[in-house]
Amino acid sequence: MCWTSYDVYEQQKVEYLNLRANDQYRVVEQKYSELMAIKHKILKNTSDSNKVNIYQNSIVLYILDTAMDQHISLQHLNVKDGRVSIDGIGTSDEACRKYIAILQQRLSGMECHGTVKADKGVYTFHMEGSKREYHPTGQQDTNDRSPVGDSN
Structure with a gap:
């Protein structure tokens, strides 16, 4: 043996x-x-004052990693002061919606909403996100928004 x-x-x-x-x-x-x-x-943590930058850099890595995984082409990406704005192109309506849905799940602590548009076979999307605001009185955000809007 x-x-x-x-x-x-x-x-x-x-x-x-x-x-x-x-x-x-x-x-x-x-x-x-x-x-x-x-x-x-x-992602290197050099000091306590740098934690905001680490958080923003982590968001950028999630967004880029997910875009590569889902074959999404990003046209615009802005991450600043707890807010994120993304514009991109996908291979289909479904691909764009899936990308937005994945980011909504992965970017915990952020409220994200997106729209997908189709024009002559080109599928584009726009997504906005910001840190969730917690309401100490138990109130919740009463805006009636769907996770992925539809704008055709």
């Missing part, structure tokens, strides 16, 4: 070393390392 396990280990080790010697693997590994370094630099 030990010899069989050791043989499997040796075989996996050889495969791993061959993979690490592959030029394409090294290029991908290098690019990934560079992206992770940038991500860590953006």
Whole structure:
């Protein structure tokens, strides 16, 4: 049993070393390392006074990551003072609505509303978001807004 396990280990080790010697693997590994370094630099907490910037940088990362994942092309992105404004283009009405819905879930602590428009086969969207305001008396926001508006 030990010899069989050791043989499997040796075989996996050889495969791993061959993979690490592959030029394409090294290029991908290098690019990934560079992206992770940038991500860590953006999120690095250098002081308590920098926490607002970290929060805003986290929002930007969520928005960009989700856009890449959903094949959304962003045309405009503004994150400032707890507010976010995004304009973009999607491959379909459904893709735009899904992108907005995902951001509504991922950007916890923010109230986000968006609209999708279709014009000659081009699907565009606009989304606005801001930090939720908490009402100490138990009142809630009484605005009657749907999560994803429809403007055709």
